[in-house]
Amino acid sequence: MEYCDGILCATHAELTDGIMTNAALMHACQRDKDLRVRRGCNGVSALYDINRLSAEYRTEAKRRHAATEAQAKARAFIDIIVIDQRAATYYEGVSIEGARGLSDEKRMLYTNSASILNACRVKLMKAEAEQKKVGKSRRVKMSDFWAAVAAHLPRVADIYPHSLPENPRVLQRKYQEYFRGGQPNYEVLISGKFRNKNAARVATPEQVAWLTKFLEHHTNLDGQEVADYYNTVCEAFGWPKVTRRTMLVWLQKLGWLVNAGRHGAKEYMNRYGMQNKRFAPTAPMLFWSLDGWTVELYYKKRTEGKRGGRTTYCNRMTVVVVLDPFNKYPIGYATGYQESPELIKAALRDATNHTAQLFGQRLRPVQIQSDNYQIKIMLPTYGMAEYVTPAQVGNAKAKPIEPYFRRLNHKYAKKCSGNWSGYGITSRKESQPNMEWLNAHKGQIPDEAGVRAQIEWIIESERAAKREEYVAGFSRIPADRLLPMPIESYLLNFGQETGYKNTLEGSGLNVRLLGERRTYDSFDLEFRKYAHLRWSIKYDPDNMQEVLAVSDEGDIRILLKEKHLQPMALADRRPGDAEELQKVKDFNDELKRTVIEYDRQATEIARESLLRHPDLGNPYITGILTDSRGQNKDRKSQYRLEYTDVTEETAYEESAGAGIAESTRDLY
Incomplete structure (x- = not known):
């Protein structure tokens, strides 16, 4: 059965299925032209008005299809329901406690409920309009109307889930409240639980304040303890007492406000603070992250004491x-x-040397990230990079190396089953190794050398798996980000020290390195300028051809090279000895010229000063200043006169130096 234009109808198949014969049905149609409501054609079955059949057939049809009739009436009501888009928009914008909104399910229920009540109003307005046309005979009895609508609601819920009550009188009151004022009042459909309309035991700001102080206490009170403390206050103020369950609800509600007091600022920021999301560097050498890892591998150690030895x-x-x-x-x-x-x-020294193995030269990174361990001491070393960015204290999430250690432990260290110590103390017990087995087989635990070999195997395995990709990424490094590390910078940051000071001697800087005496010098005249200083020597044990001399304050640094050993006998001379000998001769000649030029300039300046101050007396009497020829007596009475012409002095110096021939003495 179904409704057609508001008329309860049955199909030809339903009527001829034991209710009446086809001939009887056709005869009834001839007698009553309005019996057939719809003709059948093109796959559409004919429909017949049930109420126009004779009483015998009508009663039998309704008896057989009672449920179908009710479903048909509900279908007729469902057909006039139209989703209220204004209601959907309203419920999407509902805010609860200033932040969260309604769930998707609640928004759907409330929107459908508003749409059903709108359909009830349409049906009532249609009946009212018909009553005005026909008269009071067609008046709708409200109790019957709401009973019928309430009966339809379970079937309506199959298509439009809703939250309306199925009691007719309660449904009528909900409808009247909804349309109070003549317009839909969407707010009335929202449950009082979402608007805090139910009676609350903790409602006033004073109650919430006391509750907050108990919840954020540093001893991390549980729900029952908070309830006990709070109820003590309630007795004094006459407030209603609360239960443990209520406290747990409030702990969830105020968790983002009180967890700092319960667990500390670091834990709070890790849990509630906003974190930055970053992507990995696009090329090698742009970013290094370093940290210490206590490897989860046991090793045995023997210690000796007065009462004997002990192995741990x-x-x-x-x-x-x-x-x-x-x-x-x-x-x-x-x-x-x-x-x-x-x-x-x-x-860091190993990292720098490894770049030379991979790329052919020592490189330094653009940026170094570290923790704050000994940061004041380590900043000069970290300064090898362009940028140093220590991670915030307690923010382990900022360091990509932290999860990397967990991966090494799981992928490699766990394979060393004889001495693997497990995961961290916060891990589940089920994930840890069998300590009973380790105690029973502790003889298999290696010594220090063995565990060092295991660690080397872990790192080298990682390098072998990723070296090809890493080297291939060298071409991606921007030209302005490719930062070579000079030997001076390498020695300054990573060079070992002798532990004592050295001074410049005639033979050079004599240093004892690794038990061997070596001599270093520099062709830089600046080194002679600071000959009075005592130097600390930094050296690389793998390459002691060059060392770095550093002053006590660290502001003067000079790179020294090991002196070339010349043979005593000319017969022992080797290729390159003559060139090195000439370098020393040229340096000494330059040193002489520098000293002479400095002395000449000082003499000129002093002489000019004396001419401006004749009251100082004849300087030649004191024998302090001589002329360019080294003469003093001939100038005693002429110091007020003009100086000898420059060309004259130059000619004299050239004649004085003529005739000096090179001798074998100059070869040494």
Whole structure:
């Protein structure tokens, strides 16, 4: 059965299925032309008005299709329901407590409920208009109307889920409240739970303030403890008491405000603070991140004491790793007993030397990221990069090397099953190794040399897997970002020191390195200028051809080269000895010219000063100043006169130096 133009109808198949014969139906149609409501054609079945059949057939049809009739009536009501878009827009903009809104399900329920009530109004207005035309005989009884609508609501909910009550009288009151004032009042459909209209035990600002202080207490009180403390205050003020469940609800509600007091500022910022999202460097050498890693590998250590020796098996080494996040390549590392400035420098030194192995020259990074460990001591070393960006204290998420350590532990260290110590202490117990097995087989735990070999295997395995990609990325480095590291900078940052001071002697700077006496010097005249200073020597044990001399204040730094050893016998002379000998001769000649020129300028300046101040007396009497010929007596009475012509003095100096022949003495 179905409704057609508001008339309850049945199809030909439904009527002829045991209710009446086809001949009887056709005969009834001949007698009543309005019995057939719709003719059948093109796959559409004919419909017949049930109420125009004889009482016998009408009763039987309604008995057989009672449920279908009710469904048909509900279908007729469903057909006039139109989704209220204004209601949908309103509920999308609803704000609860200033932040969150309604869920998708609630918005759909409230929108459908408003649309159903709008359909009820359309139906009532249509009945009212018909009543005005026909008269009171067609008056709609409200109790019957709302009972019928309430009966339709379960079937309507199959298509339009809603939150309307199915009780007719309650539904009528909801309708009247909804259309109070003549216009839809969408707010009345929202549950009072979302508007805090229900009775609340914690409602006033004073109550919330007390509750907040208990929730943010540094002892991290649980729900029951907070309830106990708060109820003590409630007794004094006459407030209603609360339960543990209420406190848990408030803890969730105020969590973003009180968690700083419960867990600390660092934990709060990690949980609620906004984090930056960054992408990996586009080329190698643009960014290095370094940190220390206590490797999850045990090693045994034997210690001797007055009462005998003892072997411990829970020792672990520390590795400082320098990571290039371009493809997470470990560009440098150093292993030690604990993290220290020396270990960090060793890792950076390894990273710098490794760049020479990969790219043919030592390079320095554009940027270095570190933690704040010994930052004041390490800043000069970190200064090898253009930019130094220490991560904020407590913000481990900012360092890409932190998750890298977890990956090394899981991928490589775990394979060393004989001495693997497991994950961090915050990991699940099920993920940790069997400590009973480790205790039973602790004899398999390697010594320090063995665990160092394991660490080297881990790093070299990582390098082997990623070296090709890393080297291929060298071409992506921008030209202005390719930063070579000069030997002076390398020695200053990573050079080892002898531990004592050295001064310049005639033979050069004599230094004892690794138990061997070596002599260094420089062809830079500036080195002679600071001959009075005591120098600290920085050197590279792998290449002691060059060292760096640094003053006590560190402001003067001069690169020295090891002196060339000349043979005593001319017969022992080797290729290159003559060139080195000539370099020394040229340097000494330049040194002489520099001293003579300096003395000449000083003499000229002093002589000019005396001419401006004749009251100082005849300077030649004191024997301090001589002329360019080294004469003093001949000038005693002429110091007020003009000086000898320059060309005259030049001719004299040339004649004085003529006739000096080169001798074998100049070869040494």
